[in-house]
Amino acid sequence: MHTQHLYPALARLVRIVTWTENALLVGMLALMVGLAAAQIFFRNFLDMSIFGADQMLRLLVLWVAFLGAVSASREGKHIHVDAIARWLPDRIKPGVVAVTDLFTLVVCLLLSWQAIRFMQSARESGEMAFGTLPVWVSAFILPLGFSLIALRYGLRFWHHLQQARGREALTK
Numbered sequence: 326m327h328t329q330h331l332y333p334a335l336a337r338l339v340r341i342v343t344w345t346e347n348a349l350l351v352g353m354l355a356l357m358v359g360l361a362a363a364q365i366f367f368r369n370f371l372d373m374s375i376f377g378a379d380q381m382l383r384l385l386v387l388w389v390a391f392l393g394a395v396s397a398s399r400e401g402k403h404i405h406v407d408a409i410a411r412w413l414p415d416r417i418k419p420g421v422v423a424v425t426d427l428f429t430l431v432v433c434l435l436l437s438w439q440a441i442r443f444m445q446s447a448r449e450s451g452e453m454a455f456g457t458l459p460v461w462v463s464a465f466i467l468p469l470g471f472s473l474i475a476l477r478y479g480l481r482f483w484h485h486l487q488q489a490r491g492r493e494a495l496t497k
Contacts, residue, residue, distance in 0.1 A: 335457035339480070343399060346473065357385040380455035384463050390472030398477040413445040419488035426482035433475035 364378045397403040413421055447461040454463040 341474070342473070346392060346395055346399070350389065353385055353389050355391065357382060357389060360385070374419055375381060377455045383478035384454065388466045391466045394474045395477070398474045401481065403474070419485045423482055423489055426485055430475050430478040430482055433471045433478060435473060437468045437471035440464070440471055444468065463490050 335458060360375070360378055364375055364382070367373050394403060427478055444461045444464050444467070447464060448459065450460075452460045454460045
């Protein structure tokens with residue numbers, strides 16, 4: 326996401342969030358690969374396994390998938406339907422794209438809200454994901470991921486709205 330049209334403080338916040346997303350994604354992916362390799366080694370050569378490794382790997386897959394979706398939405402490469410927008414004239418396209426960005430933003434905010442409700446319910450139940458890790462802690466990526474995607478689509482909506490109003494140059 327280009328930050329040149331944002332207020333300086335907001336552009337700085339976007340850069341910090343982007344750096345944090347990337348660091349988490351790389352760190353968790355490295356941990357996932359290392360843990361899987363260690364689990365394979367222990368099982369095949371030492372006839373033992375790491376306690377909770379399989380559950381941790383499943384959890385890491387969820388986190389990496391959500392962080393990957395956040396990264397994809399940041400770059401505008403998230404799954405989206407643009408069958409109609411592809412053939413629209415350039416002067417109309419930003420308005421249509423702004424509407425789809427707004428729709429995605431609203432859906433992500435609703436999903437984030439429901440994820441928060443799920444976390445509250447899981448916290449009240451006291452259920453554990455594995456070991457001493459509560460389900461509500463392991464599910465924190467759900468509202469976080471949907472909120473970050475909503476943030477990205479909010480910024481995209483603002484950008485496309487400004488383009489539709491003629492306040493920013495059209496970009497390809």
